[in-house]
Amino acid sequence: MKQLHHKQSGSSYKKDEEIAISGMQPYSPKSVKHNRSFSRSLNYILREQRILFIIVGILIGATFFFFQPTFLSSSEPDPPVRKASHIPLLETNNLETEVESENTLEDRNDVDINNNDNIGIDQDTDNTDTSSVSGRIPVGIKRKRLRIVVTGGSGFVGSHLVDKLMARGDEVIVLDNFFTGRKENVVHHLGNPRFELIRHDVVQPILLEIDQIYHLACPASPVFYKYNPVKTIISFSIFSISTNVMGTLNMLGLAKRTGARLLLTSTSEVYGDPLQHPQKETYWGNVNPIGERSCYDEGKRVSETLAMDYHRGAGVEVRIARIFNTYGPRMCIDDGRVVSNFVAQAIRKLPMTVYGDGKQTRSFQYVADLVDGLVALMEGDHIGPFNLGNPGEFTMLELSEVVKEVIDPSATIEHKPNTADDPHKRKPDISKAKELLNWEPKIPLREGLPRMVSDFRNRILNEEEGKGN
Numbered sequence: 001m002k003q004l005h006h007k008q009s010g011s012s013y014k015k016d017e018e019i020a021i022s023g024m025q026p027y028s029p030k031s032v033k034h035n036r037s038f039s040r041s042l043n044y045i046l047r048e049q050r051i052l053f054i055i056v057g058i059l060i061g062a063t064f065f066f067f068q069p070t071f072l073s074s075s076e077p078d079p080p081v082r083k084a085s086h087i088p089l090l091e092t093n094n095l096e097t098e099v100e101s102e103n104t105l106e107d108r109n110d111v112d113i114n115n116n117d118n119i120g121i122d123q124d125t126d127n128t129d130t131s132s133v134s135g136r137i138p139v140g141i142k143r144k145r146l147r148i149v150v151t152g153g154s155g156f157v158g159s160h161l162v163d164k165l166m167a168r169g170d171e172v173i174v175l176d177n178f179f180t181g182r183k184e185n186v187v188h189h190l191g192n193p194r195f196e197l198i199r200h201d202v203v204q205p206i207l208l209e210i211d212q213i214y215h216l217a218c219p220a221s222p223v224f225y226k227y228n229p230v231k232t233i234i235s236f237s238i239f240s241i242s243t244n245v246m247g248t249l250n251m252l253g254l255a256k257r258t259g260a261r262l263l264l265t266s267t268s269e270v271y272g273d274p275l276q277h278p279q280k281e282t283y284w285g286n287v288n289p290i291g292e293r294s295c296y297d298e299g300k301r302v303s304e305t306l307a308m309d310y311h312r313g314a315g316v317e318v319r320i321a322r323i324f325n326t327y328g329p330r331m332c333i334d335d336g337r338v339v340s341n342f343v344a345q346a347i348r349k350l351p352m353t354v355y356g357d358g359k360q361t362r363s364f365q366y367v368a369d370l371v372d373g374l375v376a377l378m379e380g381d382h383i384g385p386f387n388l389g390n391p392g393e394f395t396m397l398e399l400s401e402v403v404k405e406v407i408d409p410s411a412t413i414e415h416k417p418n419t420a421d422d423p424h425k426r427k428p429d430i431s432k433a434k435e436l437l438n439w440e441p442k443i444p445l446r447e448g449l450p451r452m453v454s455d456f457r458n459r460i461l462n463e464e465e466g467k468g469n
């Protein structure tokens, strides 16, 4: 069979050779047709100056591309964020649901950068533009929507930060155990599909897919962290130690697993009772490691250490903010911090409590300024640590005078013995943040204080009417 096959194919070659020898061209329809259509197309283009029209068309297209509005608008400011007006805080009895909304993921990468569906309550934080966070994005091109976790997001600072992130169109997941935070602070976002509120203690691990983590969860006022010092340090402690250590570890673990960037909110308390004034980030501090405040101070110092070790050892992208005294609407009323104390006491017609001689100094930063600083730090290229605070320095007696001016000129003060390890002086050197983050606070105390007074009045009134807050 094999031989037969060879024979047959051999004879067919022979036939081809014979045809060629006889002078006939082998049939090749494809090449002939191709040549013809190419020359026909060429003729078509060359006829009636069509080539000229094509060139002119290309030139017009190129000109339009280079002079479109995106390029012309590069010197114009970003569209302003809508400023919502003050709306009275809502009642607690409307707030039964824990996780109120589900994420819709389909259009996650489709956020319109001009979208601003903030339905906020008090939006003093919104008087900032978004330029520092979104950068310049060509008209018509949509900025990638980020999914961001804010631990402690129903607290004072966290809730203002959440407002800003929601206003710029991101998805926000708040993790909070409501130890000092209040659902009322974020109630205006419930029902928004980009917002989730999860009751979660950061001492426990959690699995989420996210792009950024703002880690704020921590009892931040002496009244609360002294109440539960062990958890503060473990969550930083087992009931004040555990939040700072385990909480930060868990969030760093989450950042490592997901590749998310983590911003840690540390504190000026890492400087302790400072021997350097004003405090620069290079100063290592003067902290009493065994005092009543050390669950907080040392807890935050450990958090910074953990953040840097995860950065160096595991390549986690971290940012560290050292926050100085901050005030504004939604602060806990009776949290023992000096601004909230004075304001609440003056509204309740009680004497303002001044500890010691009242000559110790603090600097007070309005919360909207801090939120701008946090976002600038998260979006920037520098790890930190960065001092975020207002360098304006006031003694406690001077602060009480400002509160009198703003709330009640007849308000009085009463002196009490000073608390243990109370720092004598506190004032941030913010030159590093000015230079590298292009950030500095804009709202002075006399301008910021009246903005928190109406919020405090409403809540104190509700409290007195038995509605709670």
Ligand SMILES: NC(=O)c1ccc[n+]([C@@H]2O[C@H](COP(=O)([O-])OP(=O)(O)OC[C@H]3O[C@@H](n4cnc5c(N)ncnc54)[C@H](O)[C@@H]3O)[C@@H](O)[C@H]2O)c1
Pocket (backbone or CB within 6 Å): 151, 152, 153, 154, 155, 156, 157, 158, 175, 176, 177, 178, 179, 180, 181, 182, 200, 201, 202, 203, 215, 216, 217, 218, 219, 220, 221, 235, 243, 247, 265, 266, 267, 268, 322, 323, 324, 325, 326, 327, 332
């Ligand atoms: N406000 C300031 O002046 C100031 C100054 C320095 C540093 N900071 C830091 O900024 C962050 C926010 O402070 P704030 O003033 O908004 O305090 P806050 O008490 O109002 O907010 C803290 C939030 O964290 C939550 N939280 C506490 N422990 C938690 C846990 N284990 N798990 C989950 N959630 C938990 C609380 O419920 C609350 O909502 C804190 O880390 C604080 O140390 C604030």
